Amino acid sequence: MKIAVVGTGHVGLTTAACLAHVGHDVLGIDDNPEKVDAIGRGEMPFYEPGLADIVRAGLASGRLTVSSDVAQAARFGEVVFVCVGTPTRDTGEPDLTQVDRVARTIAENLDGYTVIVEKSTVPVGTGERLRRTVEVTAPETAEFDVASNPEFLQEGYAIRDTLEPGRIVFGSDSERAVAVLMEVYRPIINRSDCPVIVTDIATAELIKHTSNAFLGMKISFINKIAEICDRTGADVDTLAAAVGMDPRIGRDFLRAGIGYGGACLPKDVKAFAFTSEKLGVDSLLLATIDYINRSVRGRFVERIAEALIDPVDKRIGVWGLAFKPETDDLRNAPALDVVRDLVSMGAVVTAHDPVAMGDAKALLPDIAFADDPYDAARDADCLVICTEWDIYASTDLARLRASMASPLIVDGRNIFEREEMERAGFRYLSVGRPAVGVNPG
Ligand code: UGA
Numbered sequence: 142m143k144i145a146v147v148g149t150g151h152v153g154l155t156t157a158a159c160l161a162h163v164g165h166d167v168l169g170i171d172d173n174p175e176k177v178d179a180i181g182r183g184e185m186p187f188y189e190p191g192l193a194d195i196v197r198a199g200l201a202s203g204r205l206t207v208s209s210d211v212a213q214a215a216r217f218g219e220v221v222f223v224c225v226g227t228p229t230r231d232t233g234e235p236d237l238t239q240v241d242r243v244a245r246t247i248a249e250n251l252d253g254y255t256v257i258v259e260k261s262t263v264p265v266g267t268g269e270r271l272r273r274t275v276e277v278t279a280p281e282t283a284e285f286d287v288a289s290n291p292e293f294l295q296e297g298y299a300i301r302d303t304l305e306p307g308r309i310v311f312g313s314d315s316e317r318a319v320a321v322l323m324e325v326y327r328p329i330i331n332r333s334d335c336p337v338i339v340t341d342i343a344t345a346e347l348i349k350h351t352s353n354a355f356l357g358m359k360i361s362f363i364n365k366i367a368e369i370c371d372r373t374g375a376d377v378d379t380l381a382a383a384v385g386m387d388p389r390i391g392r393d394f395l396r397a398g399i400g401y402g403g404a405c406l407p408k409d410v411k412a413f414a415f416t417s418e419k420l421g422v423d424s425l426l427l428a429t430i431d432y433i434n435r436s437v438r439g440r441f442v443e444r445i446a447e448a449l450i451d452p453v454d455k456r457i458g459v460w461g462l463a464f465k466p467e468t469d470d471l472r473n474a475p476a477l478d479v480v481r482d483l484v485s486m487g488a489v490v491t492a493h494d495p496v497a498m499g500d501a502k503a504l505l506p507d508i509a510f511a512d513d514p515y516d517a518a519r520d521a522d523c524l525v526i527c528t529e530w531d532i533y534a535s536t537d538l539a540r541l542r543a544s545m546a547s548p549l550i551v552d553g554r555n556i557f558e559r560e561e562m563e564r565a566g567f568r569y570l571s572v573g574r575p576a577v578g579v580n581p582g
Pocket of ligand 1: 262292293294295296297353356360393394395396397398399400401402403404405406464465
């Protein structure tokens with residue numbers, strides 16, 4: 142099938158490359174010509190394990206091509222996936238400017254029956270808005286349907302999640318559109334045997350926002366419980382493991398830490414709260430998820446400051462800047478707030494991240510960067526862990542301790558066992574677990 146994908150962000154580029162990988166002819170489109178040229182040369186605009194290989198293979202086979210001409214989308218594809226950004230404004234209101242613009246360009250260039258699929262995460266009602274925009278812009282003879290096909294991929298696992306999804310959701314009131322989408326996904330459904338949920342557009346849109354809000358709720362929930370653990374000497378990791386054994390609750394997304402970041406959960410929780418209020422449904426629960434998530438970062442910094450007694454001129458090493466491991470994505474990364482707060486308190490920060498330091502240099506101009514985790518911690522009064530990259534968990538603790546001015550670690554992701562920290566002679570503060578060698582903050 143001939144498929145166009147508009148937008149080459151995480152969702153768009155992964156979708157384009159994976160659909161080419163399973164045998165379709167795919168045109169990936171982005172209105173940024175430099176980005177398109179780079180992708181055409183096989184250079185990835187962001188770090189995602191395995192993506193470069195699959196994109197390069199698609200380009201080499203000719204099944205994946207790229208263009209910066211959005212008008213090509215409807216002319217090329219029987220199906221056009223809209224994967225452009227849907228940022229939120231400060232109020233939480235989703236900004237649908239890019240979706241609207243792309244919808245108009247698709248409409249002006251419709252050529253034969255086309256299924257226009259919204260894949261970006263959007264508030265409920267956007268599919269209907271897309272349909273109306275296309276309807277008023279397209280020539281009267283144009284034949285099209287609109288569908289929603291929300292994406293559930295996690296950064297760092299984008300290829301796996303796309304080729305072996307846990308579920309596929311099609312929202313449309315057109316049987317013809319659903320049949321076309323079935324054909325698009327047939328190779329993926331066959332190889333992964335995943336369930337397909339066919340529903341109306343509004344339900345599909347809500348499935349996505351509900352999923353991300355629920356994940357955010359689990360994280361904020363456990364982070365609040367971690368605060369109670371900190372006051373009582375209980376251990377949140379043991380607690381979460383036991384609570385998660387109940388299949389009604391589930392083990393995943395109960396890792397206490399410094400909260401969720403990234404391009405999706407923070408934005409989607411806020412957008413869902415905004416939409417809910419707009420529909421006349423109070424957003425207390427959703428707003429509280431966001432409130433807790435923002436407050437855990439501040440609380441973490443307070444605990445670092447308390448452990449240092451006075452952060453002014455203290456040397457702090459920071460491990461991990463990306464919002465989670467296996468990505469270079471710094472959007473809404475808790476580490477950015479933590480580092481900025483520490484700097485504003487007068488601390489001298491040196492940071493390390495295995496892949497996110499390039500972009501971080503522009504965002505954190507007041508700190509130093511080290512190419513090696515041990516160098517970031519050298520002569521430090523405190524080491525702060527913000528992202529649970531695997532390389533940090535396999536640290537040579539004796540070497541680390543010897544290089545630091547003071548053996549204090551404040552771990553925002555609970556990557557170490559308390560006993561191993563005690564044995565290695567560290568003062569160790571983590572999240573929701575009793576402190577080692579220092580009074581709990
Ligand atoms: C999230 C969802 O997990 C995907 O299903 C969804 O498709 C995607 O958003 C999207 O809407 O596009 P992602 O943003 O890649 O995926 O990140 P997650 O893996 O969900 O992690 C989000 C944040 O939660 C990270 O900062 C992570 O450190 C944090 N987290 C996660 C915790 O603090 N505790 C946990 O137990 C799990």
